[in-house]
Amino acid sequence: MHACIRYLPLILATLVLTACGGGGGGGGGSSTTTTATATSSSSSSTASTCSNTEQLNFVRNHVDNDYLFYKDAPQTTAASYAGQPADFFLDLTSRAQPAKDRFSFVITAAEAAAMFQSGSATGVGIDTRRDSAQSLRVALVQPGSPAALGGLKRGDRITAINGSSVSSNLSSAQINALYYGKVGDKVSLAYVRQSDGASISVTLTAASFSSDPLPxxxxxxxxxxxxxxxxxxxxxxxxxxxxxxxxxxxxxxxxxxxxxxxxxxxxxxxxxxxxxxxxxxxxxxxxxxxxxxxxxFQYLVHNDKRTSRxxxxxxxxxxxxxxxxxxxxxxxxxxxxxxxxxxxxxxxxxxxxxxxxxxxxxxxxxxxxxxxxxxxxYGMYETDNCGNAYFALAFKGLNAKxxxxxxxxxxxxxxxxxxxxxxxxxxxxxxxxxxxxxxxxxxxxxxxxxxxxxxxxxxxxxxxxxxxxxxxxxxxxxx
Incomplete structure (x- = not known):
């Protein structure tokens, strides 16, 4: 982390501002990094500023000032919240009003940098969709990923994950195994090959790999x-x-x-x-x-506290x-x-x-x-604080009309x-x-x-x- 604050809209993003030594663009509060849908700021963190209490205060301040729907956020105070900062953020945004906000999220700053900046991913490198019969189909396989090396291809039908049959709804264990594996985690898959109908079993080991945005x-x-x-x-x-x-x-x-x-x-x-x-x-x-x-291309409209942005x-x-x-x-x-x-x-x-x-x-x-x-x-700014990257909806985008x-x-x-x-x-x-x-x-x-x-x-x-x-x-x- 460093003291230069950057504004990079990601997800609905554009390079809006670059400034050092301040929040920039109407920024304020204790915003640290912001990259992702429209902004990015970063600042150094110390043990004193990264206590759970300080982080909860940061989240409350960030939501109150930068969140597009801050008026609809619960009024829970940082002092009364007993959980972790990431949960507090979600409880004030997407969990609180899923009908309006399905998008605000939080990951680690390291994950955000790997994902958006370097295009790297961790897991087995597979993406799936349901077909009209609700079978679980392989939609994408990232080149060079464990799934690609294991022979999976688009159209293959996954029938079991770690020995558990795939039904219309995946269990939490199946979801975590197939999509959210850490480096070294293993997942066993049974699938029917699209090309010839053969039944195949394979064990994949999650790894880090570079995703290809335009294969x-x-x-x-x-x-x-x-x-x-x-x-x-x-x-x-x-x-x-x-x-x-x-x-x-x-x-x-x-x-x-x-x-x-x-x-x-x-x-x-x-x-x-x-x-x-x-x-x-x-x-x-x-x-x-x-x-x-x-x-x-897009006119970015922020909340009434951030009209200067x-x-x-x-x-x-x-x-x-x-x-x-x-x-x-x-x-x-x-x-x-x-x-x-x-x-x-x-x-x-x-x-x-x-x-x-x-x-x-x-x-x-x-x-x-x-x-x-x-x-x-909508768009968002990645706002980093104490190792977390917060993505709150921050603006709405309108076209030239x-x-x-x-x-x-x-x-x-x-x-x-x-x-x-x-x-x-x-x-x-x-x-x-x-x-x-x-x-x-x-x-x-x-x-x-x-x-x-x-x-x-x-x-x-x-x-x-x-x-x-x-x-x-x-x-x-x-x-």
Whole structure:
């Protein structure tokens, strides 16, 4: 920890302020680190300031001043609370009003840095979804993870975890074993292989590995046209360079349409969302009357104590996070598209939704294929104190037309179920095939079905709730 306070919106995030020696941007109280959905501050901690009493006071002060819904938070005092700081925070935010706040969460500062800054994860590297028959299917396997090394692939059907059969609801023990393992923890899985129906048993050992935010970028030929496709899973810092490289390659290939697959993208830095918006829209995001020459991507609205933090974040033609690190503005490529296809599901959240909403705010046609998104028009600042990273909802994001009321999610233009019989990027996979059909006919495919796939029980709900980059994952969220 150091005394420089940084503001980095993550999850609906953007580089808003950089300041040393103060809270910045209307900040105040005892806020320490803030990175994640919109801000980041850090300060040194000593034994005296990290007593349980001091930490409880910090949490109470943080919620009272920075939480978007502070008026609805319980009035429990720090002095009367008998539990730990992390529990106090949750009891004042998401646990207190789950109908309004499904997202505020707390993890360790080390976990937050690994997740958002370096893109690393701990666990077996698997993410699952329920299919229309409520079977537990492998949705994603991180390259190089224990699950990948153990042979699991998308579409495999998990039938047992540590000898216990998988039913419609996973037990707490199954959830912890499959998703939240620490390095060295073992989990035994029985599964039916998608490719040939064989029954397989394997024991995986949880490990640390680097997740890949953009494992696939390809070009799909369509007659004389070239269609770009990107499987994009998280707006973490490593994604910035990968996105720029992928878009550059697609631009050189002369793609006329783009499909961005964000069905499993739980969010990340708004800064990178603004960059992706620019890389898609290019010249359409320009505004000669704006001081920086670009239109509004998101207008960030804070609570009535933090109006000085309200911020008009524009489409961004250079690497924000990269320039923050190096001091150099590195120009981004762009496709200058008037239309883009986005594949969505209930796990398409936060920064992913901001891309859709932000582009629609400047009249780029965004056609969504799949299912309704998670419904998070909010952002947060990572605020670190004594080893914990607190993520409280801190602002609401509006597009250039002033729209941001999608708490119930953004509906899909074409409702199509996830297709576990094909790998992502395969032109026969149902969602991608529907996008290609819509591109050629202007209509949703007649075979579209009701989006029956739901997130895998309480684990997936927690992932969406926490709005962390979706990795499957075993990252120790919400232990």
């Amino acid at each position: 696939l970028a390809s070009i799909l030929p369509a007659g004389s046209a070239q269609i770009g496709y990107m499987a994009f899973h998280e707006f973490t810092k490593p994604s910035e360079n990968k996105l720029a490289s992928a878009i550059s390659d697609l631009a050189k290939a002369g793609v006329s349409d783009l499909v961005v697959d964000m069905r499993y993208n739980g969010g990340g830095y708004l800064a990178i969302a603004g960059e992706l918006g620019y890389m898609i829209a290019g010249s359409l995001s320009r505004d000669a009357n704006a001081a920086d020459g670009y239109k509004t 309200n911020y008009d974040f524009h489409f961004t033609p250079y690497k924000l996070l990269g320039s923050y690190d190096t001091g150099l503005n590195v120009a981004l490529p762009s496709l200058n598209l008037k239309r883009v296809y986005v594949l969505t599901s209930s796990s398409t959240c936060s920064a992913s939704e901001a891309v859709i909403n932000g582009l629609r705010g400047i009249d780029v046609e965004v056609i969504t294929i799949g299912g309704k998104t998670c419904g998070k028009p 002033g729209f941001g009321d999608y708490e119930a999610g953004l509906a899909a233009n074409c409702t199509v179920a996830d297709d576990f019989s094909h790998e992502l990027g395969n032109s026969s996979e149902a969602m991608l095939a529907a996008a290609l059909t819509h591109r050629s006919t202007g209509s949703c495919p007649t075979t579209s079905v009701a989006f029956a796939l739901q997130s895998s029980g309480s684990v997936s709900d927690a992932i969406v709730q926490d709005d962390v980059p979706l990795r499957g994952l075993g990252s120790s969220i919400m232990r």
